[in-house]
Amino acid sequence: MEDILVGRVMTSDVITVHPDTFVEEAASLLLERGVGSLVVVDDDGRLEGILTSTDFVAIVAASKPKAQTTVERYMSTDVTTASAQDPIIEVADRMVDLGVHHLPVVDDDGGVIGIVSTTDLAEYLSGLETKRTV
Structure with missing residues (x-):
């Protein structure tokens, strides 16, 4: 990359x-x-x-x-969510397709357990790049 x-x-x-x-x-x-x-x-x-x-x-x-x-x-009430087990590439694709920057992460009962943002994804990718070049 x-x-x-x-x-x-x-x-x-x-x-x-x-x-x-x-x-x-x-x-x-x-x-x-x-x-x-x-x-x-x-x-x-x-x-x-x-x-x-x-x-x-x-x-x-x-x-x-x-x-x-x-x-x-x-x-917004029509909220797209992610689960903690979703692959990040799928979540990133979903966020791009929908034009959103935040997806609440929910458990099987619909309870909120977190949120994933474009910043989270960028920080993850940045960390990968840092580890690969070190």
Whole structure:
């Protein structure tokens, strides 16, 4: 895998916004385009920053006045899951096919025993690469 370069696996259709874009518009773009981040650029297309879906958690937490809205209104209920015995390649394929970054891991009774994320998979692959090159 060490001969696979970033240029081969990167997404080149980058969704960009300017620093003066309103957060409501940015949130709509994230949802409409199904992406987790927007790259912030100046008028010449030079990198200024990045705005991620995680940043929106901070935006909502800091908003005043607080909206008294429960998570039930926005949560996804058609949740795809994994079991602890699923091969990671199958789970990774499932996550890519569905365009999701987190899969709850459940037992045979549907009880939550963990969660697997794209970060978990990347850390695992990174560890494999480190062990192979040492």
